[in-house]
Amino acid sequence: MTKKSTDSEPGSSFQNIAIRGRKRTLGNINAAKATWRLEMGLLHQHADGQSYKQVRFRSGGGTRNLNVLKICTIKDILTIAVDTFFPDENSKLGPLSAMEAEIRDFKGDTLDYSKKVETVYNEAKMKLLRLYLLGSYID
Template identity: 40%
Template sequence: MDQSFHKFLREQRRLNETVVTTFINEKIDCYAVHGMTDDQLMKYVPKIGDRIAIRQYCRTEVAALEGTTTTISKATESLMKKIKERRASKRSHEDERSEKLSGNSNALKRERVFQMGLFEEVGAKNIQVKERRGGGTRHLKALKTTTMAQLMDIGKELFFPNGKSKIGNVNDFEFCIRDFTEDELAPLTTLGEQYEKRKVKMLRLYLSCKKIDAEEKLNDATSPGESQNAVPLTRKLPCAAAASYGAASTTATTCGSDFTTGTPRTKASTCEPSNTVTLLSTETDILKRMI
């Protein structure tokens, strides 16, 4: 190897015989060059082209003596090995795909993550409420068995803390849960059922609120029984009815009674049928007392 190396220096690189003699005296062979730094080799070979050529020659010679490929070939071989391993892993993954799908981690979870926003129904439109107005997007986690009715209660606490929001009071709205297509969801539908139906990675729901009309709110506050049986505060009753309500044993001069105390009122003359009596009860109560 030394003779061929020296021949390479003389004939291929045409170095000065002094340089070749120095290599011989210093016992600088291919193994030595392979381990030298560029600064060390520069002391003997000043030109960079000669240094690169010498290093390439020595690298090839050392690899041939050791029975291995060159450094570049080693890198190529390592890359090919990685490619083969990756292809084998891909084939194995495809073969086991059905098995992995059956053991899907999301299917085994009891809880699922989802997003919730806020809709305000104005007319026939659903307007998404921005974060600065108390809306925005909230990232939540709940059991897959949680119903839409339960999520609606959660949404009220989020978007109407302490029953209030920038868009109004919680008692001023009607609520429901809608999906990302703005369809209203049944109250008993569960979170897991929606994930199974929609086949999405992240489910997005909306708490939808609609302002209650003032008339509807007033009608809801008044019970049906009171609206049917209620009577005005004042009414003119016949004297006989007033006498029966006040006391059955009064004389003929009794013309009425005080409905507040039930005390008979008497007059020297006959009763006038147009006496005004103040009523503080319903007609049903009056009939019961007359009987």
């Protein structure tokens, strides 16, 4: 026995349905969330200067799980990633002032810093987005 309740917000596509005393929401609840989950990794320039190597957790890198607002831009993600991997602007790799940092996607492609996280998610068509902070020494 089901009955519709009027607990949903006006103009919302969600309906609360009471089934035997429990409420259940119909619709895409993930679309209603204000945040996205993403994984952030750290890649550092290899000694040859051409390739990048993933930095492991014990060396100050690792994969970090972040919750960010949908309206965040990639520039905001850069700030969050730098604060995460370089606390007090320092890490085992050296000081942040001696490095250049940029954000790349899971394929290694450069991202436009004005793009929103939601746009990158929609373009990637992935369940969980993975981005990398690339660090290289300034010559």
